[in-house]
Amino acid sequence: MKRIAIFASGSGSNAENIINYFEKVEKVEVCLIISNKSDAFVFQRAKRLGIPFLHITRKQFYKSDDVISILKSLSVDLIVLAGFLWLVPSSLVESFPKRIVNVHPALLPKYGGKGMYGNHVHTAVKENRETETGITIHYVNDAYDEGAIIFQTKVGLSSDDQVEDIVTKIHKLEFEYFPNVIHGVLKKL
Numbered sequence: 001m002k003r004i005a006i007f008a009s010g011s012g013s014n015a016e017n018i019i020n021y022f023e024k025v026e027k028v029e030v031c032l033i034i035s036n037k038s039d040a041f042v043f044q045r046a047k048r049l050g051i052p053f054l055h056i057t058r059k060q061f062y063k064s065d066d067v068i069s070i071l072k073s074l075s076v077d078l079i080v081l082a083g084f085l086w087l088v089p090s091s092l093v094e095s096f097p098k099r100i101v102n103v104h105p106a107l108l109p110k111y112g113g114k115g116m117y118g119n120h121v122h123t124a125v126k127e128n129r130e131t132e133t134g135i136t137i138h139y140v141n142d143a144y145d146e147g148a149i150i151f152q153t154k155v156g157l158s159s160d161d162q163v164e165d166i167v168t169k170i171h172k173l174e175f176e177y178f179p180n181v182i183h184g185v186l187k188k189l
Helices: 013-023 042-049 058-063 066-073 090-095 118-127 163-188
Strands: 002-007 028-035 053-055 078-081 100-104 132-139 149-156
Touching: 002 013, 002 163, 013 028, 013 042, 013 163, 028 042, 028 066, 042 053, 058 066, 066 090, 078 163, 100 163, 118 163, 132 163, 149 163
Parallel strands: 002 028, 002 078, 028 053, 078 100
Antiparallel strands: 100 132, 132 149
């Protein structure tokens, strides 16, 4: 059995999509959802879907090995960042080498790095009049959005597209490709 822990900071739509995908896959389960926000809507989704969840503090994440201990006690094989906004500490990256993946809502290396998340990315894409954008799924290292790229896919943009239109296009790509790429990474473990 391969076990996934999902880290999310917000509403958890990608987390729910991943959980639903793996419910249909034998020998894979999402065993935990972790968030740095105690009121993140992802916890409501977890509750409804019957997935255990945990709120972590900055101190637990950066100043202790609590999170690593919990993940190891659950025999987690892969950590999936689905809208998780904190930089992953080196100790976690070292404990799970090439076993932490993230989806970024742009074509890295463009529009990556600290502060480039959610609508900040889409606004920058719009302001720079990009004709395409996309998603990047990558391994996580100890720098924002600099881990090795696993997968990218693009979508065209028109000058009429507003930030909300870009958000819709990116979510569609994330929902379509992220679970499949995660599945592919799990097969290599």
